[in-house]
Amino acid sequence: MPSPSEAKAPLLEIDNVRREFDEGQVLALRGVNLTIQEGEYVAIMGSSGSGKSTLLSLLGALDTPNSGEIRYRGQSLSSYPDLGQFRAKHLGFIFQSFLLLPTLTALENVLVPMFEMPWPRPERQRRAAELLEAVGMGHRLNHMPEKLSGGERQRVAIARSLANEPSILLADEPTGNLDTQNAAQIMDLLRSVHHQRKNTMILVTHDPAIAKTADRIITMRDGQVVEDTQSPTPTSIS
Amino acid sequence: MTLLQLTLKNLSRRRVRTALTIMGIGLGIGAVVALLGLAWGLEASWTDAYKVRKTDLVVRRSGGGLIAQPFPDTASEQVAQIPGVSHVASLLTEVLSIESVPMMVVSGRQWQSFLWENLKIVSGRLPKDATEKVVVLGTLAAEMLEKKPGDKITIEIDEFEVVGIADGGAVVENGAIMISLPLLQGIMQKDKMVNFINVRLDPKSRDPHTVSQVIQQHIPGCRVDIADEVLSQSDGVKTFKAMNWGTSIIALLVGTFGVMNTMFMSVFERTREIGILLALGWKRSRILRMILLESVTLCFAAGIVGIVAGIALLKILTLMPWMQGRIEPQITVELLSLALGLAIAVGVASGLYPALHCTRINPSLAIRQV
Ligand SMILES: Nc1ncnc2c1ncn2[C@@H]1O[C@H](COP(=O)(O)OP(=O)(O)O)[C@@H](O)[C@H]1O
Ligand SMILES: [Mg+2]
Numbered sequence: 272m273p274s275p276s277e278a279k280a281p282l283l284e285i286d287n288v289r290r291e292f293d294e295g296q297v298l299a300l301r302g303v304n305l306t307i308q309e310g311e312y313v314a315i316m317g318s319s320g321s322g323k324s325t326l327l328s329l330l331g332a333l334d335t336p337n338s339g340e341i342r343y344r345g346q347s348l349s350s351y352p353d354l355g356q357f358r359a360k361h362l363g364f365i366f367q368s369f370l371l372l373p374t375l376t377a378l379e380n381v382l383v384p385m386f387e388m389p390w391p392r393p394e395r396q397r398r399a400a401e402l403l404e405a406v407g408m409g410h411r412l413n414h415m416p417e418k419l420s421g422g423e424r425q426r427v428a429i430a431r432s433l434a435n436e437p438s439i440l441l442a443d444e445p446t447g448n449l450d451t452q453n454a455a456q457i458m459d460l461l462r463s464v465h466h467q468r469k470n471t472m473i474l475v476t477h478d479p480a481i482a483k484t485a486d487r488i489i490t491m492r493d494g495q496v497v498e499d500t501q502s503p504t505p506t507s508i509s
Numbered sequence: 510m511t512l513l514q515l516t517l518k519n520l521s522r523r524r525v526r527t528a529l530t531i532m533g534i535g536l537g538i539g540a541v542v543a544l545l546g547l548a549w550g551l552e553a554s555w556t557d558a559y560k561v562r563k564t565d566l567v568v569r570r571s572g573g574g575l576i577a578q579p580f581p582d583t584a585s586e587q588v589a590q591i592p593g594v595s596h597v598a599s600l601l602t603e604v605l606s607i608e609s610v611p612m613m614v615v616s617g618r619q620w621q622s623f624l625w626e627n628l629k630i631v632s633g634r635l636p637k638d639a640t641e642k643v644v645v646l647g648t649l650a651a652e653m654l655e656k657k658p659g660d661k662i663t664i665e666i667d668e669f670e671v672v673g674i675a676d677g678g679a680v681v682e683n684g685a686i687m688i689s690l691p692l693l694q695g696i697m698q699k700d701k702m703v704n705f706i707n708v709r710l711d712p713k714s715r716d717p718h719t720v721s722q723v724i725q726q727h728i729p730g731c732r733v734d735i736a737d738e739v740l741s742q743s744d745g746v747k748t749f750k751a752m753n754w755g756t757s758i759i760a761l762l763v764g765t766f767g768v769m770n771t772m773f774m775s776v777f778e779r780t781r782e783i784g785i786l787l788a789l790g791w792k793r794s795r796i797l798r799m800i801l802l803e804s805v806t807l808c809f810a811a812g813i814v815g816i817v818a819g820i821a822l823l824k825i826l827t828l829m830p831w832m833q834g835r836i837e838p839q840i841t842v843e844l845l846s847l848a849l850g851l852a853i854a855v856g857v858a859s860g861l862y863p864a865l866h867c868t869r870i871n872p873s874l875a876i877r878q879v
Contacts, residue, residue: 324877333788333873359790370785370876374518375510382510384789435790 280345282439282471283307283330288339290325290494299325301494302339309438312465312472312505314485322494323475324443330473331364331441332357359387363432363470365461367444369424371416377403377427378412384434402430406460422453429460439471440464446481458484459507512795516802523775530771530807534764534855535814541761542819542840542848544753547826550838551749552740554680559707559736561627561678564598565717566708567739568724571732577602579702584728585619588706591723593714598622599703601693607664607686610653614685615664617693617703624707628687633658633673639689643672647683664688665696680837708733761855764811768859772804776863783867784875793868800867804860805853812852816845 283306290300299322307313315323328334329341332354341348343361351357363384371380381399390398403409406426416424425445432440442461446454458481465472474485482488483506490498520527559567568588569577585599601617618624620639628635628645636643644664646656651674656662660671664686677683694700710720721733740746776783783796823838 328873331788331873333876334871353792355787355790355792358788359792362790364788366876370781372782372785374522375515379510383786383791386512386795387790387792431789 280342281306282309282311282344284340284342284345285326285330286340286342288326288329288336288341290322290329290334291337299494300329300336303494303496305489305496305499307471307473310469310471312462312474312486313489314474314476314482314487315489315491316476316479316482317491318477321491323477323491325494326491327441327443327473327475330439331362356387359384359435361438363435363437363440365425365428365432365440365442365445367447369416369421369428369448371424371427371431373416376413376415377408377419377430380416380427381431381434384431388435399430399434402433403427405433406430420453421449422456425449425453425457426460429457429464433464433468437470439473441473441475443475444477445474446476446478454481455507462507512799512802513806515799516806519775519779519803520806526771526774527807530768531811531814533767533811534761534808534852535811535818537757537760537764537855538812538815538848538852539818539822540815541757541851542816542844543822543826543838544757545844545847546819546823546838546840547836548746548750548753549841549844550836551746553839554837555740556737557679558677558681559739561682562624562707563627563709564707564736565710566721566724567734567736568706568708568728568731569704569734571730577704579699579704580731582701582703584731585703585706587728588708588724591720591727593711593720593723594708595711595714596623596709598624598707598709599690600624600705600707601690601697601699601703602705603693603697605664607662608654613650613653614681615688615693616685617688617690619690619703622707623709625687627682628675628677630673630675633671635673635675636689639691641672641689642667642692643670645673645675645687646671647685647687648674648676649680649683650686653684662686667696761851765855765859768804768807768811768855769862771807772800772860772863773866775803776800776867780870780875783870784872787870787872788876796867797864800864801857801860804863805856808852808856808859809849811855812849815852816848819848 285303285305288300288303291298303326315326317323329336332348335349348354348357372383375383378399381402382395385395385399388395400412403412406429408423408426408430411419411423416427419427445461446457449457461472461474462484476482483502485502486505487501489496568584570580572578579601582599585597588594589597599619599622603615604612605615607613625635631648635645644662646654651657654662656671658671658673662669662671675687690703694702710717714720717735721735724733725731734742786796820840823840827838
């Protein structure tokens with residue numbers, strides 16, 4: 272259902288979203304309001320348990336709010352008949368613990384999201400290899416995840432998150448399992464991916480140093496947004 | 510990379526579990542192959558026997574199992590009078606313990622009837638007349654009893670000479686001892702009694718169904734079977750087949766729950782991976798297909814294993830003394846396709862529930878990093 276305001280609707284609007292767990296015992300999000308524009312590089316920062324991952328799950332259409340609304344380009348996510356298809360079309364995910372499929376090689380892991388894409392087999396292969404090349408993993412195409420270092424695994428995961436050419440990349444603590452040096456490299460990689468592909472980046476972190484690499488920092492506490500600032504000079508942590 | 514390749518990778522992840530599951534359902538399929546091969550073989554062996562005898566109808570007393578109850582031979586004269594009947598041959602068939610063989614078919618055949626015509630003598634000769642105290646052995650019976658022409662053989666308490674070995678053209682004929690009807694009636698003290706009448710029809714006459722109805726009307730208490738269907742009509746064979754099916758279904762059910770258990774273990778272990786696939790945009794229907802493909806692949810492999818095991822079992826059974834001369838197991842394309850079809854059906858049945866479970870996985874819970 273195209274809305275009349277579609278042309279100028281923001282990419283994502285979060286409108287008074289609440290999310291409870293355990294029959295209301297846990298209030299993970301207590302009325303969150305946010306607007307994210309196309310092409311932004313946003314960090315969601317806050318201490319552990321503040322509701323960052325819950326919010327990211329909702330933005331990633333992996334979960335649905337108890338109340339409130341999330342709109343993508345003006346259209347409510349609750350009106351999509353198939354959120355899986357929405358994810359397949361528009362979203363890429365990067366996780367703290369990489370979440371590569373252990374039985375598949377690096378290349379095969381990148382091929383997984385392409386099952387839902389209308390490309391012929393040789394094109395999928397080519398695209399997957401190119402993506403791995405682009406994240407500096409061109410020499411590890413046929414390696415199993417267990418044979419890769421943490422930093423390498425996250426590079427494969429980043430390549431995989433780009434496999435469906437998403438407009439939005441969602442990263443939950445992408446450097447949480449990495450040492451400082453690898454973390455810095457991954458953050459640089461994400462920054463350059465954003466620079467080249469112009470996709471919207473939403474990055475969750477508890478680490479202020481990581482958050483400072485973003486253009487905008489949204490701070491959460493106890494399930495609410497407490498601060499939302501544009502960073503005039505995003506820094507590199509390397 | 511295809512869904513099948515993904516499936517094979519998943520199955521090879523837990524090789525021991527996959528192998529044991531394949532063994533479990535494979536044995537079930539093996540039981541189906543062996544038991545149905547036997548049941549079908551039993552029918553085919555008797556159909557063959559009537560074919561070589563050129564018997565069109567079989568008259569017997571109604572009721573009773575595989576071996577029918579005796580009745581007076583006067584019935585055969587009545588049957589012979591019925592229009593459309595060209596020849597009749599009375600038969601007293603007994604299953605007796607003969608020397609070292611516990612169960613042996615002894616076939617007392619009306620002398621000078623067509624029941625002696627299909628016997629091709631391979632050594633020795635046929636009896637001279639109805640009263641000569643001799644027997645002819647089918648080739649398999651001769652092997653089992655280890656007899657050759659000139660040897661003596663004891664039936665119940667009487668001693669007879671083996672005068673000939675004959676190839677009857679069908680396993681049931683070759684497994685039997687052929688003797689003239691009055692001699693067997695004497696041994697069994699069933700004077701003038703028979704338990705089967707084999708009927709040949711006039712080739713130009715009415716169809717077998719009509720003639721069989723006329724016979725049934727003329728002779729009260731009898732039952733007439735068309736030779737092709739004689740065994741499938743028999744209560745004994747019906748029971749045998751029902752028991753075989755029953756055993757097969759139980760074996761398959763046990764296997765099905767085994768596969769279901771394996772599939773559930775496998776998908777529970779992979780909840781997070783399935784969550785990842787969902788997060789990456791996989792359709793729930795694709796997850797469903799992947800899990801179903803896994804269980805179907807598992808069961809297909811088990812089908813192959815089961816067919817090999819079932820055939821091996823049948824081959825071993827064929828070597829058993831009590832099987833020889835009685836049943837030639839049927840290993841037909843139909844049987845093997847049925848086995849594979851059942852294997853695939855088990856795959857779908859056992860994979861469906863685990864697969865449906867997977868489609869209900871909530872991706873955000875499945876991949877939650879704590
Ligand atoms: N599936 C869940 N069931 C119960 N409680 C949950 C669940 N997911 C999150 N929570 C709770 O909601 C709160 C916010 O969690 P989360 O969004 O993971 O925080 P963060 O990512 O900021 O550390 C925490 O108290 C957490 O325990
Ligand atoms: Mg978190």
